[in-house]
Amino acid sequence: MAKEKIKILIIDDDPKVSWILSEGLSSGMEFVSARDGIEGIQMVSTEKPDLILLDIKMPGMNGLEVLEKLNRMPSRPEVIMLSGHGETKNIVHSMHLGAAEFINKPFDVKEVEIHINTVLEKNRLKQEVKTLRTELKSRSQYDQFIGDSPKMTQVKNIIEQVADSELTVLIRGESGTGKEIVGRMLHTLSGRSEEQFTKVNCAAIPRDLLEAELFGYEKGAFTGAHKTKPGRFEVANKGSIFLDEIGDMPMELQSKLLQVLEQQEFVRVGGINNIHVDVRIICATNKNLEEAIQRQQFRDDLFYRLNEITVFLPPLRERPEDIPLLVKYFLDRYNSLYDKDYPELSSEAMARMADFSWPGNVRQLENLIKQIVVRGDESIIGDLLSTGITSINPVASTVGDAEVEMSEELVNSYSLKKRVGFAVAREEKKLISEVLNKTNWNRRKASELLEISYRSLLYKIKEYNLNSSK
Ligand SMILES: Nc1ncnc2c1ncn2[C@@H]1O[C@H](COP(=O)(O)OP(=O)(O)OP(=O)(O)O)[C@@H](O)[C@H]1O
Ligand SMILES: [Mg+2]
Structure with missing residues (x-):
């Protein structure tokens, strides 16, 4: 032709x-x-x-x-x-x-x-x-976002449709379902991918500091404000900001956020001038925001504004057909990370996993596979699934240092320290759940009762996959 x-x-x-x-x-x-x-x-x-x-x-x-x-x-x-x-x-x-x-x-x-x-x-x-760059980028993104069940396919379709737009996206789903991965994908697949992705966990920053953290402050705005500091919104200019645990944002700040969403403008703490930013906002929560609105803990106007597009991440128990893919993905990943060669899991193990309810969702499954690879033994599945604790390093977590990996010799030995550590972790989880339920999941009150810092409580909640619906 x-x-x-x-x-x-x-x-x-x-x-x-x-x-x-x-x-x-x-x-x-x-x-x-x-x-x-x-x-x-x-x-x-x-x-x-x-x-x-x-x-x-x-x-x-x-x-x-x-x-x-x-x-x-x-x-x-x-x-x-x-x-x-x-x-x-x-x-x-x-x-x-x-x-x-x-x-x-x-x-x-x-x-x-x-x-x-x-x-x-x-x-x-x-x-x-x-064209090649876009293809490569989206392929490598999807390579790390596993699941081809109808529900996950639907999620991927929405991501594809809205990533390269300015729409505000609200990502909802239980803990460990992949909300953060989706937030990052939305950024990477957008025209802003060369700019920064700024993540702020609204639950991890004490409420009186959150405003200054997000919007910055002027010199002298409060005791200790020795110099003017830009907030995360300013730093995120031209890029995307990921507001994690948006359901924990205090009411007073919610109206300021609404203003940013509507006018792309805000004032620093102690400031008078409007600061204009061009930021794409992506939010995530595992809270029931409709209920929070009823309890007057979340502004309905903000909710409707955030809700332009909602991505619902299904819990793992609603898509057990994705488990084999996820198991394979994490086996490959941790085998190569730890230089191991752990083969497939047995069909009994796979069957147990398909029946399990996975309260900690993909994070829990990932931790379990990580342990199996490190220990070289799948028989731990029974124990782990019955205690619900799939932290890679129970000993380390009890001493507050989860970054330290337990050596393989220690894992395989009859180490008293390890056994005690495991028991302590189990008790710790039980007590923390009890106190959280008692305080109606008021984390601040719970941390006071437990006599631990607010931050360590949040850390442990994540570590033990605790959530308020349980
Ligand atoms: N579909 C998936 N494919 C591959 N890995 C996944 C998937 N979903 C989650 N993960 C992994 O599970 C872990 C938890 O995911 P992530 O942090 O995105 O969850 P989350 O929904 O933000 O949880 P939380 O509400 O507790 O913050 C991460 O290590 C992530 O890489
Ligand atoms: Mg998260």
């Missing part, structure tokens, strides 16, 4: 130009021409040229103004500027406006042809790199 001709739009008030070019250039090119800027701009939409040759000096709208207008189109063809000699100022200006080349009049037709081909080739390569 013959290659389609390259269509070139010439915008020039001098009819000689298009005549010379159409006579002299190769037969692989087809020409359409416009006599002034307005007609030219219209023809970009109707003719869809591959390239534009644009004269600078024209009556009415000049070439630079036309280029500015073309730049407002969602996408435009490459532009080569044509102009008389000695107009350095125009060259600089048109390059700033994104012209690909600049050709002086009078021109040599063959020289124009070379320029056209170079610009088109560069553009083709640019498009190809862009």
